[in-house]
Amino acid sequence: xxxxxxxxxxxxxxxxxxxxxxxxxxxxxxxxxxxxxxxxxxxxxxxxxxxxxxxxxxxxxxxxxxxxxxxxxxxxxxxxxxxxxxxxxxxxxxxxxxxxxxxxxxxxxxxxxxxxxxxxxxxxxxxxxxxxxxxxxxxxxxxxxxxxxxxxxxxxxxxxxxxxxxxxxxxxxxxxxxxxxxxxxxxxxxxxxxxxxxxxxxxxxxxxxxxxxxxxxxxxxxxxxxxxxxxxxxxxxxxxxxxxxxxxxxxxxxxxxxxxxxxxxxxxxxxxxxxxxxxxxxxxxxxxxxxxxxxxxxxxxxxxxxxxxxxxxxxxxxxxxxxxxxxxxxxxxxxxxxxxxxxxxxxxxxxxxxxxxxxxxxxxxxxxxxxxxxxxxxxxxxxxxxxxxxxxxxxxxxxxxxxxxxxxxxxxxxxxxxxxxxxxxxxxxxxxxxxxxxxxxxxxxxxxxxxxxxxxxxxxxxxxxxxxxxxxx
Amino acid sequence: xxxxxxxxxxxxxxxxxxxxxxxxxxxxxxxxxxxxxxxxxxxxxxxxxxxxxxxxxxxxxxxxxxxxxxxxxxxxxxxxxxxxxxxxxxxxxxxxxxxxxxxxxxxxxxxxxxxxxxxxxxxxxxxxxxxxxxxxxxxxxxxxxxxxxxxxxxxxxxxxxxxxxxxxxxxxxxxxxxxxxxxxxxxxxxxxxxxxxxxxxxxxxxxxxxxxxxxxxxxxxxxxxxxxxxxxxxxxxxxxxxxxxxxxxxxxxxxxxxxxxxxxxxxxxxxxxxxxxxxxxxxxxxxxxxxxxxxxxxxxxxxxxxxxxxxxxxxxxxxxxxxxxxxxxxxxxxxxxxxxxxxxxxxxxxxxxxxxxxxxxxxxxxxxxxxxxxxxxxxxxxxxxxxxxxxxxxxxxxxxxxxxxxxxxxxxxxxxxxxxxxxxxxxxxxxxxxxxxxxxxxxxxxxxxxxxxxxxxxxxxxxxxxxxx
Numbered sequence: 001x002x003x004x005x006x007x008x009x010x011x012x013x014x015x016x017x018x019x020x021x022x023x024x025x026x027x028x029x030x031x032x033x034x035x036x037x038x039x040x041x042x043x044x045x046x047x048x049x050x051x052x053x054x055x056x057x058x059x060x061x062x063x064x065x066x067x068x069x070x071x072x073x074x075x076x077x078x079x080x081x082x083x084x085x086x087x088x089x090x091x092x093x094x095x096x097x098x099x100x101x102x103x104x105x106x107x108x109x110x111x112x113x114x115x116x117x118x119x120x121x122x123x124x125x126x127x128x129x130x131x132x133x134x135x136x137x138x139x140x141x142x143x144x145x146x147x148x149x150x151x152x153x154x155x156x157x158x159x160x161x162x163x164x165x166x167x168x169x170x171x172x173x174x175x176x177x178x179x180x181x182x183x184x185x186x187x188x189x190x191x192x193x194x195x196x197x198x199x200x201x202x203x204x205x206x207x208x209x210x211x212x213x214x215x216x217x218x219x220x221x222x223x224x225x226x227x228x229x230x231x232x233x234x235x236x237x238x239x240x241x242x243x244x245x246x247x248x249x250x251x252x253x254x255x256x257x258x259x260x261x262x263x264x265x266x267x268x269x270x271x272x273x274x275x276x277x278x279x280x281x282x283x284x285x286x287x288x289x290x291x292x293x294x295x296x297x298x299x300x301x302x303x304x305x306x307x308x309x310x311x312x313x314x315x316x317x318x319x320x321x322x323x324x325x326x327x328x329x330x331x332x333x334x335x336x337x338x339x340x341x342x343x344x345x346x347x348x349x350x351x352x353x354x355x356x357x358x359x360x361x362x363x364x365x366x367x368x369x370x371x372x373x374x375x376x377x378x379x380x381x382x383x384x385x386x387x388x389x390x391x392x393x394x395x396x397x398x399x400x401x402x403x404x405x406x407x408x409x410x411x412x413x414x415x416x417x418x419x420x421x422x423x424x425x426x427x428x429x430x431x432x433x434x435x436x437x438x439x440x441x442x443x444x445x446x447x448x449x450x451x452x453x454x455x456x457x458x459x460x461x462x463x464x465x466x467x468x469x470x471x472x473x
Numbered sequence: 474x475x476x477x478x479x480x481x482x483x484x485x486x487x488x489x490x491x492x493x494x495x496x497x498x499x500x501x502x503x504x505x506x507x508x509x510x511x512x513x514x515x516x517x518x519x520x521x522x523x524x525x526x527x528x529x530x531x532x533x534x535x536x537x538x539x540x541x542x543x544x545x546x547x548x549x550x551x552x553x554x555x556x557x558x559x560x561x562x563x564x565x566x567x568x569x570x571x572x573x574x575x576x577x578x579x580x581x582x583x584x585x586x587x588x589x590x591x592x593x594x595x596x597x598x599x600x601x602x603x604x605x606x607x608x609x610x611x612x613x614x615x616x617x618x619x620x621x622x623x624x625x626x627x628x629x630x631x632x633x634x635x636x637x638x639x640x641x642x643x644x645x646x647x648x649x650x651x652x653x654x655x656x657x658x659x660x661x662x663x664x665x666x667x668x669x670x671x672x673x674x675x676x677x678x679x680x681x682x683x684x685x686x687x688x689x690x691x692x693x694x695x696x697x698x699x700x701x702x703x704x705x706x707x708x709x710x711x712x713x714x715x716x717x718x719x720x721x722x723x724x725x726x727x728x729x730x731x732x733x734x735x736x737x738x739x740x741x742x743x744x745x746x747x748x749x750x751x752x753x754x755x756x757x758x759x760x761x762x763x764x765x766x767x768x769x770x771x772x773x774x775x776x777x778x779x780x781x782x783x784x785x786x787x788x789x790x791x792x793x794x795x796x797x798x799x800x801x802x803x804x805x806x807x808x809x810x811x812x813x814x815x816x817x818x819x820x821x822x823x824x825x826x827x828x829x830x831x832x833x834x835x836x837x838x839x840x841x842x843x844x845x846x847x848x849x850x851x852x853x854x855x856x857x858x859x860x861x862x863x864x865x866x867x868x869x870x871x872x873x874x875x876x877x878x879x880x881x882x883x884x885x886x887x888x889x890x891x892x893x894x895x896x897x898x899x900x901x902x903x904x905x906x907x908x909x910x911x912x913x914x915x916x917x918x919x920x921x922x923x924x925x926x927x928x929x930x931x932x933x934x935x936x937x938x939x940x941x942x
Contacts, residue, residue, distance in 0.1 A: 029741065036748055051764060062771050063771060063774060073770060073774075091609070091610060095606045096601065107598065107599075108599065108601070110759075116825070116828075118746065118751065119576055119577040119833075119853065120746055120747060120840060121751070122577075123743035123747075124739070125747065126745055126747070135736065145725075245729065246630070246633075249728060249732050258614075258623065260611045261611055261614035264608045274603065275519065275520040275523065280599055281527060347603060351607075355605065371611070382605065382607045385606065
């Protein structure tokens with residue numbers, strides 16, 4: 001019976017010119033967005049790989065110099081593009097594209113792509129994720145607002161129920177009908193998306209990419225199901241089709257455009273992050289005066305000198321069998337690392353608190369839940385960015401430590417005569433980033449995925465319940 | 474007759490809770506938006522104050538020590554050391570109406586630390602704000618968002634059934650049996666709703682901006698432009714709803730058509746404008762800037778002596794008697810090297826600015842396709858968060874960087890000791906507003922007005938055909 005109802009709904013909808021127009025426009029836009037995304041992320045990926053290689057070549061070919069000068073020149077590393085960024089760029093436009101891994105500084109990523117784009121585009125980005133999150137729910141409203149209401153207005157609802165159709169079957173059948181009509185838009189997009197994924201990921205990462213893709217499909221499925229449920233429930237409970245439509249349009253506008261910004265700004269206000277200036281002033285103060293404010297850097301250096309001389313049993317710095325600069329630089333590096341852990345730790349904890357509030361806002365609007373999951377599974381959320389930033393920072397620390405240790409072995413009193421060249425630069429380990437697995441990403445999405453499941457279930461239950469007690473007038 | 478229609482309409486609207494809910498939603502959105510915009514402007518003011526405090530302390534200390542040398546590092550009289558390892562913040566202060574629109578101000582740098590190092594290095598380090606990238610994805614709820622996105626929604630809720638609603642309630646025949654033309658009736662109903670929404674938007678904007686730190690008195694012209702643009706934008710939607718009303722569709726169809734147009738105008742077309750301008754006028758990847766910087770660094774790394782010699786050859790009499798340019802001197806070599814790198818990199822940096830300006834020009838032209846994009850551009854221009862003002866800032870930063878270098882580098886090369894009075898004379902940055910806001914805001918405003926008139930003209934002929942069935 002459910003299938004027969006679904007078939008009737010589908011036939012009715014697909015014969016409707018409004019549906020054909022909307023499906024054509026939205027489906028077309030989805031394909032355009034996918035195509036643009038594939039082109040963009042291919043060029044970004046190629047550029048990052050090229051620049052990463054160039055950075056290493058520049059490091060190796062920097063000429064002969066003191067290892068500490070080299071540590072200042074150091075390396076840049078470029079953020080690798082996630083395989084699914086073509087569909088969901090997430091934070092990519094809003095995080096810098098490269099980070100300088102130099103001595104003394106845990107730098108922030110520089111050059112946000114959003115800065116080099118026209119501002120007006122931020123009103124609505126043309127990405128597959130935006131089409132799925134914002135426009136498809138509107139299509140659902142269009143498809144479903146009249147599902148019960150128009151039958152009621154025509155008087156066929158009474159007839160159907162009088163013939164013994166179970167209200168549950170009626171609701172589920174109509175839901176299935178809407179889903180089948182949506183499939184006309186979604187199936188081509190999924191095929192194109194899967195094809196783009198195959199092209200974007202190497203064979204090694206393919207399994208991981210497909211797992212992420214499947215979970216993404218599930219998340220969006222739940223998201224769209226929630227809208228189908230809500231729309232059918234509203235259709236069954238409203239007195240008129242017009243009432244159902246206006247109510248649903250208001251719900252849609254609030255859910256996809258208004259409430260997300262409210263939640264984001266509320267999270268920002270509740271858990272503010274410092275300005276760049278304040279952040280670096282605080283870092284500078286801690287480096288100079290000590291993390292507790294009572295251990296100035298010159299006293300730390302003096303203490304280190306005394307300890308080092310004691311270790312080697314000498315009483316003058318000139319008598320040390322090692323270059324004290326290397327030891328002092330590494331000690332200050334180690335101290336700096338603690339300072340950075342404190343400040344970046346606090347900053348990132350605050351960002352994560354904001355993101356938790358944003359994900360929790362999924363209780364109020366499913367969009368916030370699907371947005372969090374979508375970025376998370378695509379590997380383009382803050383957590384993925386942080387994963388890369390931390391890996392790069394670990395590499396920077398090891399890299400600088402190797403250079404300092406080497407400097408300690410070079411004992412000419414003249415700075416510029418303690419040099420190394422090409423072979424030494426080339427002998428250092430390269431940064432090899434291993435992105436987190438699909439499992440790592442998925443386990444972080446328990447909350448938003450759970451909320452989406454709740455919305456989908458709640459929507460369908462509401463639709464069935466509303467169908468049990470439909471208004472007849 | 475029109476007064477009777479208006480009086481009756483007002484009575485009906487006044488008694489409908491939906492009217493008040495919709496208007497309250499709009500007012501609250503606008504004031505909430507102003508609070509968010511105001512918070513962001515306060516944040517920037519705070520940064521500016523922090524930067525100023527840092528400079529006052531740092532240069533105060535140095536100037537005091539220059540007056541009474543104590544032999545401690547750094548030597549405050551060394552032009553090479555002070556010029557290279559100390560800098561000044563070149564800051565872009567938020568405009569008086571900043572809470573109106575955040576615009577691009579949250580992704581573009583506004584407190585650049587300028588020293589004798591290359592201008593490119595200023596842009597690579599700590600130029601951008603920290604903060605939560607995931608929050609940027611959703612965007613800010615500022616006044617501009619309330620006006621561009623929420624206002625048309627509220628207006629359309631009040632307008633979508635002005636004729637069809639009466640037809641469906643079967644009151645249209647009754648009303649048209651009175652001596653009133655259908656056109657007059659529809660325009661009066663629509664005009665009243667337009668005036669209500671525009672009035673609430675004006676009042677809430679003025680109130681919200683005044684409450685959350687905007688200086689309305691400092692920019693009365695800008696405020697007037699913004700309010701005019703809002704009224705014109707509301708007129709666009711009103712005219713559209715009137716045109717839809719002339720088609721004779723049922724209310725449900727009207728609602729669907731208007732919602733579809735709304736999402737197209739507010740979300741889809743601006744997104745497409747962004748994508749198209751990015752594709753047709755791309756800004757080259759900044760990876761090239763990073764690479765060119767490092768390449769220049771390596772190229773000039775071992776050539777300090779050579780660069781110094783060239784300087785002294787070109788500036789006879791500049792070379793101090795006891796200075797051998799080939800004798801390694803880190804601060805001096807560093808000054809020479811950064812200067813040479815700057816000369817190499819300046820054209821490249823400008824190319825990014827030019828590319829961005831071209832992209833913005835194209836996007837501004839394409840904005841004619843969407844009144845939402847036009848209003849966004851007008852509000853950003855009035856708020857001072859548009860591309861043009863930021864581009865002017867970057868040009869001034871470039872000039873300031875040159876002035877800083879012209880002050881320090883010759884003194885370094887000639888080994889002139891900096892005195893307390895030199896500390897007074899050092900160049901400082903003060904942003905100069907680029908031209909009148911009106912020149913930037915007028916043409917998008919004109920675009921909105923033309924759109925409103927065009928739509929109204931399209932709607933007019935159909936009004937006579939409004940019938941009861």
